[in-house]
Amino acid sequence: MRVNFTVNGRPQEADDVWEGESLLYVLRERLGLPGSKNACEQGECGSCTVRLDGVPVCSCLVAAGQVEGREVVTVEGLADYAGQRSCGTGDRTSPSGTARDTDSQTGEGTRLAPIQQAFIDAGAVQCGFCTPGLLVAADEMLERNPDPTDADIREALSGNLCRCTGYEKIMDAVRLAAARQSEGA
Amino acid sequence: MDFLRPASWEEALAAKAEHPTAVPIAGGTDVMVEINFDHRRPEYLMDLNRVGDLFEWEVGAESVRLGASVPYTRIMENLRAELPGLALASHTVASPQIRNRGGVGGNLGTASPAGDAHPALLAAGAEVEVESVRGSRRIPIDEFYTGVKRNALAADELIRAVHVRKADGPQQFSKVGTRNAMVIAVCAFGLALHPQTRTVRTGIGSAAPTPVRAKVAEEFLNAALEEGGFWDNGKIVTPSVAQRFADLCSAACNPIDDVRGTASYRRHAVGVMARRTLTWTWESYRGARRITEGAA
Numbered sequence: 001m002r003v004n005f006t007v008n009g010r011p012q013e014a015d016d017v018w019e020g021e022s023l024l025y026v027l028r029e030r031l032g033l034p035g036s037k038n039a040c041e042q043g044e045c046g047s048c049t050v051r052l053d054g055v056p057v058c059s060c061l062v063a064a065g066q067v068e069g070r071e072v073v074t075v076e077g078l079a080d081y082a083g084q085r086s087c088g089t090g091d092r093t094s095p096s097g098t099a100r101d102t103d104s105q106t107g108e109g110t111r112l113a114p115i116q117q118a119f120i121d122a123g124a125v126q127c128g129f130c131t132p133g134l135l136v137a138a139d140e141m142l143e144r145n146p147d148p149t150d151a152d153i154r155e156a157l158s159g160n161l162c163r164c165t166g167y168e169k170i171m172d173a174v175r176l177a178a179a180r181q182s183e184g185a
Numbered sequence: 186m187d188f189l190r191p192a193s194w195e196e197a198l199a200a201k202a203e204h205p206t207a208v209p210i211a212g213g214t215d216v217m218v219e220i221n222f223d224h225r226r227p228e229y230l231m232d233l234n235r236v237g238d239l240f241e242w243e244v245g246a247e248s249v250r251l252g253a254s255v256p257y258t259r260i261m262e263n264l265r266a267e268l269p270g271l272a273l274a275s276h277t278v279a280s281p282q283i284r285n286r287g288g289v290g291g292n293l294g295t296a297s298p299a300g301d302a303h304p305a306l307l308a309a310g311a312e313v314e315v316e317s318v319r320g321s322r323r324i325p326i327d328e329f330y331t332g333v334k335r336n337a338l339a340a341d342e343l344i345r346a347v348h349v350r351k352a353d354g355p356q357q358f359s360k361v362g363t364r365n366a367m368v369i370a371v372c373a374f375g376l377a378l379h380p381q382t383r384t385v386r387t388g389i390g391s392a393a394p395t396p397v398r399a400k401v402a403e404e405f406l407n408a409a410l411e412e413g414g415f416w417d418n419g420k421i422v423t424p425s426v427a428q429r430f431a432d433l434c435s436a437a438c439n440p441i442d443d444v445r446g447t448a449s450y451r452r453h454a455v456g457v458m459a460r461r462t463l464t465w466t467w468e469s470y471r472g473a474r475r476i477t478e479g480a481a
């Protein structure tokens with residue numbers, strides 16, 4: 001079957017999609033967006049987390065056909081998505097391609113979202129497999145809750161497993177991003 | 186495989202009548218795991234996400250009509266006052282990502298003994314509104330679970346909503362697992378005080394082939410509370426009464442040994458949870474009584 005939907009602000013058409021296929025598979029194998037990781041395919045690890053109409057979900061558990069006509073944001077589009085938000089363009093679910101020399105599709109050449117920069121600065125990335133999902137989940141929390149407590153951060157990231165960092169540096173990164181966000185505001 | 190995309194409830198019922206083997210998919214958090222792991226290859230997959238009604242809820246005088254696809258996140262955010270037990274149970278389901286997609290309709294569809302909504306629904310009192318092209322009916326929650334991962338739905342029926350009685354007193358939900366997030370219950374327990382009818386209802390998860398109420402325990406406690414005048418005098422439930430209630434709740438279990446826990450551990454843990462949830466709810470009932478009396 002064919003599936004039409006919007007990914008990182010751009011209309012996409014995926015062809016020959018098998019009816020039982022997941023959104024994760026379509027993103028990675030059909031649309032060339034390998035940012036969302038496949039680590040468990042059963043909703044346990046969160047490394048495939050994307051925004052579906054703004055809501056964080058495990059893309060491995062969304063059937064491809066369910067996204068027809070809907071908007072998806074992946075880690076590749078996160079910088080633009082967060083950028084739109086801080087520019088206050090209002091429409092958070094449909095970041096339009098801006099006239100920068102960047103590619104919101106693959107993320108190539110894009111500057112980083114504040115949460116991405118914070119992960120680097122805090123040393124929160126080791127093997128990096130969990131990182132895309134954590135970034136999408138953490139960015140959504142900061143959008144909703146600009147001044148999170150440690151308990152809020154733990155709760156928001158409770159669906160994302162990391163086998164390398166022991167989470168402390170991840171906590172540091174999210175606190176850092178929150179602090180920078182409130183300084184900027 | 187065929188992917189069916191009904192745009193309305195009527196279309197969904199028609200599609201289910203035409204293809205009774207069609208597997209509905211709502212949040213997909215059970216269905217997609219089975220498909221990803223090749224445990225299930227349905228002939229038809231029927232997406233319910235387009236049926237907007239299923240995402241709505243209405244708070245009525247006696248009960249809340251909760252659309253089958255309302256995600257757990259919405260229940261936690263919006264129905265904590267009306268359905269405290271279900272809101273607590275919802276909060277223990279998996280992770281934010283799963284709670285953003287999964288809901289009570291899917292939990293009932295799967296009818297796993299470990300589903301977290303079930304003890305809360307049993308304790309609160311609920312009816313499942315199901316429909317087919319033949320008509321609509323309401324199944325009392327006590328009759329809904331018919332076996333391990335089996336429910337009372339006919340092949341052409343879909344779950345439209347769950348009518349859950351609004352809380353008329355304190356409710357609690359307790360769950361045993363290895364950590365705080367992303368954990369299937371080793372066993373779980375729901376308890377609701379119903380001061381209006383002077384009754385207590387329970388729900389046990391993951392400790393029998395289906396979710397069950399501890400009916401003998403409820404009857405014992407209802408009689409003991411009545412006899413001692415507890416609803417009126419607001420005294421602390423006598424420890425021996427609480428212990429007997431806990432033992433009877435353990436006795437209502439019919440658990441198995443599995444990777445998550447042994448049968449005897451489950452029986453023990455259900456007793457502990459029964460005693461604790463009774464204490465917690467009774468304390469808040471007494472607290473509320475003192476406040477209303479103080480105000481009067």
Ligand SMILES: Cc1cc2nc3c(=O)[nH]c(=O)nc-3n(C[C@H](O)[C@H](O)[C@H](O)COP(=O)(O)OP(=O)(O)OC[C@H]3O[C@@H](n4cnc5c(N)ncnc54)[C@H](O)[C@@H]3O)c2cc1C
Binds near residue numbers: 253345
């Ligand atoms: C990582 C992970 C952790 C989990 N942890 C928990 C947990 O802690 N506690 C818990 O209770 N569950 C847990 N689950 C299971 C699952 O999330 C719940 O059972 C959830 O309620 C399912 O809802 P859904 O909308 O995603 O269902 P779906 O997967 O869409 O459907 C589930 C079943 O219900 C049927 N169905 C759905 N809607 C209807 C309808 N309207 N009418 C008739 N049939 C219908 C489907 O055909 C299917 O058989 C977990 C799942 C995952 C992947």
Ligand code: FES
Binds near residue numbers: 046
């Ligand atoms: S790959 Fe989706 S949650 Fe692990």
Ligand code: FES
Binds near residue numbers: 125126
């Ligand atoms: S950095 Fe390796 S899993 Fe998180």
